[in-house]
Amino acid sequence: MELSIGTIALIIFILAVVFIGKTIQVVPQQHAWVVERLGKYHAILGPGLNIVVPFIDRIAYKHLLKEIPLDVPPQVCITKDNTQLQVDGILYFQVTDPMRASYGSSNYVAAITQLAQTTLRSVIGRMELDKTFEERDHINTAIVNAIDESATNWGVKVLRYEIKDLTPPKEILHAMQAQITAEREKRALIAASEGRRQEQINIAAGEREAAIAKSEGEKQAAINRAQGQAAAIIAIAQATADALRQTASAIREPGGADAVNLKVAEQYVNAFANLAKTNNSLVVPADVSNLSGMIATALQVVKSQSRETPR
Structure with a gap:
């Protein structure tokens, strides 16, 4: 049976498509295809469009170049x-x-x-x-x-x-877990003991510093009291000396001796008057009537002291 022209054309078109499909090879990225020609290694096709000889070349191996x-x-x-x-x-x-x-x-x-x-x-x-x-x-x-x-x-x-x-193995795993547990317990005990030791050290150091601070405070307070007492004594002595100087200066002024005589007599009389108001036992001089002699004696003492006082 004879083939029609359309059938022959269709066959030729199919063969052309197959020939072109065998000739053009598109290799994906990160791939490499190994080509054998007549059973022998020929070339490696890289990514992209490649041309091979149909029915003579064949793709023998396809490799992925990725990791x-x-x-x-x-x-x-x-x-x-x-x-x-x-x-x-x-x-x-x-x-x-x-x-x-x-x-x-x-x-x-x-x-x-x-x-x-x-x-x-x-x-x-x-x-x-x-x-x-x-x-x-x-x-x-x-x-x-x-x-x-x-x-x-x-x-x-x-x-x-x-x-x-x-x-x-399970036996070794259990033994390792027991060893780890024991090691952790040991570390916990050591940490606790170190904590107690540090606590005692801190307490002792605190008590020592507190005692030192207290003793320093007491020392400074004693120094301050001593300095205050010394300053008071010096001030009293200075005031007494100034009073004596003023008294001596007043005595040397005109009429000063008479004023002293009058003042001593008044104090003497007032002293005996006050003693007479109490019930105390008194020791009085033998010659109480000689008041002028006693006053003169007292004045003599005041004059001698005023002469000895420096100006």
């Missing part, structure tokens, strides 16, 4: 002190050489996974249990360095490895 997280399956490791420890981690890698990633290993993901597990067992086996919790950064760095050296031949760059979880 890829790889969950490493949990495994049981034996520490240096013969303790089982289950370790779970995650590995981050990136394809840097699509050609090597295609032909360097049949499955580079499985290869780096197995290498991460074996390296992890080796690193953990050289450490004690307590150190594994403290040296996570060291473990991560050691695993990355060991894997990256081998992964270079696979066209893969290992960026980092992170331990997600370290799980010891």
Whole structure:
């Protein structure tokens, strides 16, 4: 049966579309496609529009160039002190050489996974249990360095490895929790004792400072009282001396001696008058009638004192 012209044209159009679809290849960003020509490596197609030869070239491998997280399956490791420890981690890698990633290993993901597990067992086996919790950064760095050296031949760059979880056996976990509890109780007791010790020190220091302040206050008060008494004595003495000087000066004035005679006589008479009003026993001179002689004697004493007083 003969084909019509329209059918032939349709077939030619379909073949052209298929040919063009096989010729033009659009590679997404952050991707790399490996092209084989007649079964042999030919080229790597980068992001964008690419031209290949249909039915001769074929896209053999497609690689993602972004950073890829790889969950490493949990495994049981034996520490240096013969303790089982289950370790779970995650590995981050990136394809840097699509050609090597295609032909360097049949499955580079499985290869780096197995290498991460074996390296992890080796690193953990050289450490004690307590150190594994403290040296996570060291473990991560050691695993990355060991894997990256081998992964270079696979066209893969290992960026980092992170331990997600370290799980010891239940018996070891209970023992560690008991040790942590005991250590915290010990710290609490030490802190309480230090607090009581500091409290006693503060109280003793306060009492000492209070006693010193009190003694200083008493000392200053005694000094102030002594200085006040000394000042009072000096003031009284000074006033007495000034009174004596004024009395002596008044006596030397004209009529001063007569005034003194009159004053002494008045005081003498007043003194005897006051004594006579009381019931006290008195000792009086033998010659009470000779008042003028007694007054003269008193005046003589006053004159002698006035002469001795400095001007």
